[in-house]
Amino acid sequence: MHTPSKPPRLFIVVPCFNEEQVLPVTAPRFLAKIEEMSNRHAIRADSRILFIDDGSKDSTWRIITELNAQDPRYQGIRQSRNRGHQNAVLAGLMEARDKSDITISIDCDGQDDFDAMDLMVDKYHEGYDIVYGVRSSRATDTFFKRFTAESFYKLLNILGAEIVYNHADYRLTSRRVLDALSSFPEVHLFLRGLFPLVGFPSTTIEYERHARFAGESHYPLKKMLSLAFNGITSLSIKPIRIIMNFGGIVSLVSFIGVIWALVSAIIGNTVSGWASMICIVCFIGGVQLLSLGIIGEYIGKIYLETKHRPRYIISDTTPECNN
Incomplete structure (x- = not known):
């Protein structure tokens, strides 16, 4: 002091x-x-x-x-x-x-x-x-x-x-x-x-x-x-890390869903699932747009900072x- x-x-x-x-x-x-x-x-x-x-x-x-x-x-x-x-x-x-x-x-x-x-x-x-x-x-x-x-x-x-x-x-x-x-x-x-x-x-x-x-x-x-x-x-860059972790979880769930779909197709236990497909597409699309928006905010700040105004x-x- x-x-x-x-x-x-x-x-x-x-x-x-x-x-x-x-x-x-x-x-x-x-x-x-x-x-x-x-x-x-x-x-x-x-x-x-x-x-x-x-x-x-x-x-x-x-x-x-x-x-x-x-x-x-x-x-x-x-x-x-x-x-x-x-x-x-x-x-x-x-x-x-x-x-x-x-x-x-x-x-x-x-x-x-x-x-x-x-x-x-x-x-x-x-x-x-x-x-x-x-x-x-x-x-x-x-x-x-x-x-x-x-x-x-x-x-x-x-x-x-x-x-x-x-x-x-x-x-x-x-x-x-x-x-x-x-x-x-x-x-x-x-x-x-x-x-x-x-x-x-x-x-x-x-x-x-x-x-x-x-x-x-x-x-x-x-x-x-x-x-x-x-x-x-x-x-903080923690929001980007949260996106990465959340993306990993969504990818894991999606991978499990793909395996389930393949197994169901092989055993002939397939049904039409329009509602579930729409929900999944909307959910994934929303997550992607939100993630791109947060990442874009960081990129925009980098762009403005490089100008040294x-x-x-x-x-x-x-x-x-x-x-």
């Missing part, structure tokens, strides 16, 4: 997408938290809040520039287009990497408990390089969202992907963790699975998640399912963003 000898410089990394309603509410709270922690000498007074505008269509970027004009501790970068939450978080982390000692990534909507940052920084002072924010409960979620989210974490672990249960993207990371993360060239990102791969001493803290301060969630079911499938195919492109920055 590292042993911090002086207060670290903190960058709070906040991805934003169409957050004109909630940003004016949460931005002062981020600043107040920095002032609170710097007053007790947990972090440096020149710590910053870095907003990442992920190609918003509303006035989010205008609000960020106005905040920066009021106080240079508010800083911002703007992506050239919407690249998704994971790429926005990565953009903020990589831009803050050389300017900070530690970063804390947190969503803009105010659902994550701001006071948990104090515990994260304290854990850093104890020597931890990664501190994962873990939800203590999902009481504020609907039954459907709670069930699907918990099933997702369990499924990923079953498939061999190492992730922290009930952790999203609320975490503290040290500079050396981000230096190591920068060597991961993946285009399709699933950050909550990459950080455990990076290693370094880590721990967790629990916090209560609240309802959004304003506005609506930008993570509907379609995006949640896309993130889940991306996480599975990015971190940039994971984010910054079009604008606020003044003094390089400080």
